[in-house]
Amino acid sequence: MDLKDEASIAMLPAESRAPMPHLAIDIGGSLIKLVYYSRDGDWLPEDNKIWSSKESLGVSNGEGNHPLSEGRLHFAKFETSKINDCIEFIRSKQLHVGGQHHEVPSKNKIIIKATGGGAFKFTDLFKEKLGIVLDKEDEMDCLVAGVNFLLKAVQREAFFYMDGQKQFVQIDHKDLYPYLLVNIGSGVSMIKVDGDGKFERVSGTSVGGGTFWGLGRLLTKCQSFDELLELSHVGNNRVIDMLVGDIYGGTDYAKIGLSSTNIASSFGKAISVDKELEDYQPEDISRSLLRMISNNIGQIAYLNALRYGLKRIFFGGFFIRGHAYTMDTISVAVHYWSKGEAQAMFLRHEGFLGALGAFASYERHGFDDLTAHQLAQLCPRRESCSEGTLHSAPHCDVIKEKKTL
Amino acid sequence: MDLKDEASIAMLPAESRAPMPHLAIDIGGSLIKLVYYSRDGDWLPEDNKIWSSKESLGVSNGEGNHPLSEGRLHFAKFETSKINDCIEFIRSKQLHVGGQHHEVPSKNKIIIKATGGGAFKFTDLFKEKLGIVLDKEDEMDCLVAGVNFLLKAVQREAFFYMDGQKQFVQIDHKDLYPYLLVNIGSGVSMIKVDGDGKFERVSGTSVGGGTFWGLGRLLTKCQSFDELLELSHVGNNRVIDMLVGDIYGGTDYAKIGLSSTNIASSFGKAISVDKELEDYQPEDISRSLLRMISNNIGQIAYLNALRYGLKRIFFGGFFIRGHAYTMDTISVAVHYWSKGEAQAMFLRHEGFLGALGAFASYERHGFDDLTAHQLAQLCPRRESCSEGTLHSAPHCDVIKEKKTL
Numbered sequence: 148m149d150l151k152d153e154a155s156i157a158m159l160p161a162e163s164r165a166p167m168p169h170l171a172i173d174i175g176g177s178l179i180k181l182v183y184y185s186r187d188g189d190w191l192p193e194d195n196k197i198w199s200s201k202e203s204l205g206v207s208n209g210e211g212n213h214p215l216s217e218g219r220l221h222f223a224k225f226e227t228s229k230i231n232d233c234i235e236f237i238r239s240k241q242l243h244v245g246g247q248h249h250e251v252p253s254k255n256k257i258i259i260k261a262t263g264g265g266a267f268k269f270t271d272l273f274k275e276k277l278g279i280v281l282d283k284e285d286e287m288d289c290l291v292a293g294v295n296f297l298l299k300a301v302q303r304e305a306f307f308y309m310d311g312q313k314q315f316v317q318i319d320h321k322d323l324y325p326y327l328l329v330n331i332g333s334g335v336s337m338i339k340v341d342g343d344g345k346f347e348r349v350s351g352t353s354v355g356g357g358t359f360w361g362l363g364r365l366l367t368k369c370q371s372f373d374e375l376l377e378l379s380h381v382g383n384n385r386v387i388d389m390l391v392g393d394i395y396g397g398t399d400y401a402k403i404g405l406s407s408t409n410i411a412s413s414f415g416k417a418i419s420v421d422k423e424l425e426d427y428q429p430e431d432i433s434r435s436l437l438r439m440i441s442n443n444i445g446q447i448a449y450l451n452a453l454r455y456g457l458k459r460i461f462f463g464g465f466f467i468r469g470h471a472y473t474m475d476t477i478s479v480a481v482h483y484w485s486k487g488e489a490q491a492m493f494l495r496h497e498g499f500l501g502a503l504g505a506f507a508s509y510e511r512h513g514f515d516d517l518t519a520h521q522l523a524q525l526c527p528r529r530e531s532c533s534e535g536t537l538h539s540a541p542h543c544d545v546i547k548e549k550k551t552l
Numbered sequence: 553m554d555l556k557d558e559a560s561i562a563m564l565p566a567e568s569r570a571p572m573p574h575l576a577i578d579i580g581g582s583l584i585k586l587v588y589y590s591r592d593g594d595w596l597p598e599d600n601k602i603w604s605s606k607e608s609l610g611v612s613n614g615e616g617n618h619p620l621s622e623g624r625l626h627f628a629k630f631e632t633s634k635i636n637d638c639i640e641f642i643r644s645k646q647l648h649v650g651g652q653h654h655e656v657p658s659k660n661k662i663i664i665k666a667t668g669g670g671a672f673k674f675t676d677l678f679k680e681k682l683g684i685v686l687d688k689e690d691e692m693d694c695l696v697a698g699v700n701f702l703l704k705a706v707q708r709e710a711f712f713y714m715d716g717q718k719q720f721v722q723i724d725h726k727d728l729y730p731y732l733l734v735n736i737g738s739g740v741s742m743i744k745v746d747g748d749g750k751f752e753r754v755s756g757t758s759v760g761g762g763t764f765w766g767l768g769r770l771l772t773k774c775q776s777f778d779e780l781l782e783l784s785h786v787g788n789n790r791v792i793d794m795l796v797g798d799i800y801g802g803t804d805y806a807k808i809g810l811s812s813t814n815i816a817s818s819f820g821k822a823i824s825v826d827k828e829l830e831d832y833q834p835e836d837i838s839r840s841l842l843r844m845i846s847n848n849i850g851q852i853a854y855l856n857a858l859r860y861g862l863k864r865i866f867f868g869g870f871f872i873r874g875h876a877y878t879m880d881t882i883s884v885a886v887h888y889w890s891k892g893e894a895q896a897m898f899l900r901h902e903g904f905l906g907a908l909g910a911f912a913s914y915e916r917h918g919f920d921d922l923t924a925h926q927l928a929q930l931c932p933r934r935e936s937c938s939e940g941t942l943h944s945a946p947h948c949d950v951i952k953e954k955k956t957l
Contacts, residue, residue, distance in 0.1 A: 176799040176817055
């Protein structure tokens with residue numbers, strides 16, 4: 148199994164807490180995200196073939212590897228267009244029946260928490276193929292619940308990204324709200340969060356991850372989102388973007404604070420009649436696309452944070468994938484447009500916010516409080532957070548992350 | 553000569569006013585814009601060949617055709633990549649020497665007002681080829697001066713665009729400021745204007761006209777910006793954009809105010825592995841691109857207008873070209889994001905703002921006041937504005953527009 152394909156968070160002993168639900172699912176426009184629970188040793192992978200087919204879609208949500216003995220939250224994803232692979236994966240692991248390899252009596256409906264637009268679109272398919280009922284949870288509710296859960300319960304979840312380095316911050320529960328959540332999926336939602344379950348979707352943009360991969364597919368021969376993303380590492384956007392210096396003959400436009408290397412027009416050099424699509428390198432196209440989209444999201448996010456007086460902006464969603472250049476561009480955009488007054492923050496489990504929120508909704512009105520509070524009481528003396536601590540009330544390291552085999 | 557290639561504003565008799573300068577030039581990243589003055593009968597076109605080579609780049613800045621007898625301001629444009637055509641045009645019409653077909657003694661330097669980044673980049677070229685010195689005027693200064701001039705001196709200059717109709721508005725000079733000017737060239741500048749010469753570039757985006765044409769060239773076989781723009785008329789962006797309904801199985805996401813037809817992800821359907829670039833129609837690609845870019849500009853403009861408490865937003869720049877779908881998308885975007893509280897306004901001479909400002913700078917600190925005031929006094933009883941008048945102090949119709957042969 149490709150290490151990148153699955154990640155997990157080890158949980159404290161199941162006996163010490165409320166019974167765990169087993170599976171929640173977030174079906175977006177491009178990707179399906181699963182969160183499921185297992186005790187250690189349960190459900191070893193049975194279907195490498197399915198995993199292998201997904202290996203191009205990497206999950207890179209942190210480097211931690213701290214196994215605890217009793218159970219884990221696992222994370223997995225599939226392309227929405229290959230939903231049948233996802234259904235086969237669920238069936239092969241019997242996730243929909245709690246990992247028990249026996250049939251559930253037909254009179255007992257199996258109900259699985261699901262969110263994202265696909266929870267509506269694919270209701271019939273899940274019923275038909277797996278005999279399960281998708282219990283639909285609102286997408287924004289789940290996103291917010293997922294982020295609040297992570298920020299409260301997971302140490303080293305949030306970080307700044309600067310000069311190629313992550314700087315983790317621990318956020319005081321009492322000083323968490325309000326914040327702006329920018330979830331970059333196929334499209335982008337911007338949500339002002341004022342508390343648990345208290346939020347408003349204040350803005351968004353259609354220029355998101357689907358735009359990067361959609362335009363990228365049309366412009367390059369890349370076969371996967373991750374291939375396109377990787378290419379951007381070695382690309383040079385200046386080949387395609389029109390810089391201020393290109394217009395000004397190499398000089399700055401200093402009077403209004405534009406340096407010669409600022410991008411004046413994304414893809415503006417491609418207006419040249421001397422070059423056709425095949426004359427451009429895919430890595431340069433990828434880098435230009437990534438920079439255009441990340442910068443645009445950072446700019447709109449900052450303007451909305453400013454509008455509502457929000458000092459923290461968290462960026463999440465599967466578009467980011469822990470990708471250095473993406474985070475760097477977003478960070479620079481927020482810094483640039485705010486003239487250094489705001490900073491972008493990122494989340495290690497960025498891609499599974501909605502799925503985690505759906506998982507949490509099994510015990511809505513109690514799950515995340517339960518988790519954070521119960522576990523905080525169980526391990527009050529664990530080491531406190533020392534890296535990049537912003538506030539003076541670190542809580543214990545209740546949940547650790549581990550990549551599974 | 554293609555009617556679309558040149559436009560003019562007829563001027564009152566030159567004898568009644570200060571001596572007119574003859575040529576000003578705005579050299580942007582993609583286009584060069586010329587504004588020049590002639591008395592009627594001067595400088596009939598001598599070089600149709602050059603004009604013909606430009607016929608694909610249309611100027612559509614109004615339908616008026618009100619010739620006056622004494623003189624005209626002419627407007628022309630060239631692609632920056634074909635700057636030698638522009639230089640040949642200037643030479644053939646002797647614009648740089650005031651239309652006089654004789655050589656200027658070499659000791660007398662000919663100075664031409666120029667703005668845009670190319671005024672810096674091509675200084676040596678103009679000196680070498682035409683023996684003229686480009687007197688550089690700041691780009692933002694010129695944009696603002698051009699808009700202020702037009703709004704003060706030209707009747708039926710500003711309009712709303714709604715339901716396929718232009719609704720002209722006449723703006724009281726005393727109630728003109730502040731406003732947000734959004735100039736969409738290769739890139740986009742957003743300028744808060746507080747008075748004559750009082751302004752600040754507060755924002756911008758690199759996703760502008762150069763992005764539309766650059767990406768459009770790479771994605772289609774279109775040979776010109778205007779061909780690409782025309783195609784968008786008959787395109788269907790739903791083939792390529794991922795709509796809310798595509799994610800939600802045809803239903804709205806009503807809870808947060810998203811209808812099934814809202815675009816969730818621009819180009820989001822192009823992630824499908826079933827289709828390659830050649831399987832998409834260029835008209836659909838054009839429409840999706842145009843909508844993505846126009847909507848994005850409208851959104852960022854509105855957020856900036858809100859930030860600075862500006863009730864008026866004027867959109868100009870050569871990207872718009874009086875194109876119905878572009879104006880419609882920008883208008884809808886501003887309406888949507890402002891929840892109906894703001895409205896986009898457009899300018900008939902949108903493409904020549906900087907060039908007009910450079911022209912006006914020959915008599916900076918007096919030109920536009922001179923023009924407006926002198927001419928207002930000359931024709932105090934001309935019919936006042938009746939269509940869409942917002943304020944009660946219409947001024948006379950001092951300058952009329954006419955397309956030249």
